[in-house]
């Protein structure tokens with residue numbers, strides 16, 4: 001019965017496209033909708049607009065089965081379930097931009113005004129507490145002339161998938177959160193999710209708590225990272241101290257856990273920085289000064305500043321210095337450079353007129369879109385080092401582990417800043433500095 005449901009997924013970014021592909025590959029009837037015509041066509045041809053492990057394969061299976069891709073919203077008219085997965089980007093003041101979600105729900109409202117069905121609308125997009133009740137529901141009710149909870153279901157359903165493991169996380173989530181009123185629609189969605197993920201906990205709560213859960217989750221992850229980064233900085237001033245041994249050991253305490261304790265140049269990506277800023281902005285609006293969150297954010301920004309200070313200490317003025325950056329993707333196994341710390345570092349180096357060469361296994365094209373001919377793009381990892389005066393490892397790509405004395409021979413000056421401690425176990429004929437290791 002569940003397999004006969006028709007599901008619409010609106011917004012084909014990381015979350016929407018992954019979710020649509022996984023559901024369709026499992027045999028559900030799915031319509032993926034995105035207003036970007038070029039992107040929709042590309043996806044309909046089986047080509048994801050970004051790199052994600054197993055996505056292309058899953059998308060192609062989905063397309064062969066029951067996945068239709070369109071930019072036409074009218075096809076939601078006979079859908080039983082509608083997921084909203086449009087993005088909520090960051091505004092200058094840190095709050096979230098609701099224009100896209102407002103546009104999507106306006107069209108959904110107008111479309112469902114013409115149906116006799118009682119669809120269930122689930123919002124996966126990350127929105128601050130109160131958005132569902134004060135923005136989304138009023139628009140839907142006004143445009144459709146129908147009532148939430150009676151004529152259609154409305155549920156907050158935050159998403160926790162990580163890029164680079166998006167397909168796996170969608171198939172095997174650690175939790176399902178359903179926020180909203182306890183209606184027949186909620187019971188139905190609970191059954192559907194229990195069927196889809198039999199052993200996974202399902203948390204039923206209200207809208208505002210569900211919305212807050214997402215921010216709690218990401219801000220806690222960011223806090224773990226800034227905590228370990230702060231300790232890494234202390235370790236750097238203790239000769240011989242090693243942050244990885246510390247992280248591994250404290251991670252064995254089940255109260256702490258070993259994930260997200262990998263020190264580095266600071267967190268980036270399309271979620272953690274944006275969600276931190278949105279939560280800080282939101283907390284201030286509701287009258288709470290979020291001291292801890294402010295500190296987490298400040299520590300994150302300081303990581304990069306410290307790298308710049310170290311470079312100037314070692315190299316003097318950076319003007320015309322040839323610097324190699326390994327890794328512009330915000331994390332390994334993705335080509336995503338949104339809010340990437342590596343990209344920020346390049347911007348800072350260009351301001352100082354350094355000569356920058358980069359290499360990244362997946363994100364060269366995306367990086368080129370940002371910097372054009374302002375920087376050099378190496379064809380391979382070894383060639384990125386030719387005549388370089390400093391090598392900075394930013395992203396923890398496995399491919400960078402091959403670096404050794406032979407490969408760094410072509411450097412003009414062997415200064416290495418290893419933000420991920422990829423080479424920390426090697427004996428290198430170089431002036432080697434690693435985040436979190438005391439010199």
Ligand code: UDX
Nearest residue numbers: 159160161162163260261262264267268269271330331
């Ligand atoms: C994050 C959340 O993890 C996910 O649950 C949410 O749905 C979306 O936001 P993602 O943006 O894919 O996922 O990346 P994540 O793996 O969390 O990494 C974010 C940043 O933190 C990266 O720049 C990464 O390099 C950095 N990081 C992560 C560390 O520096 N150390 C760590 O231990 C973990």
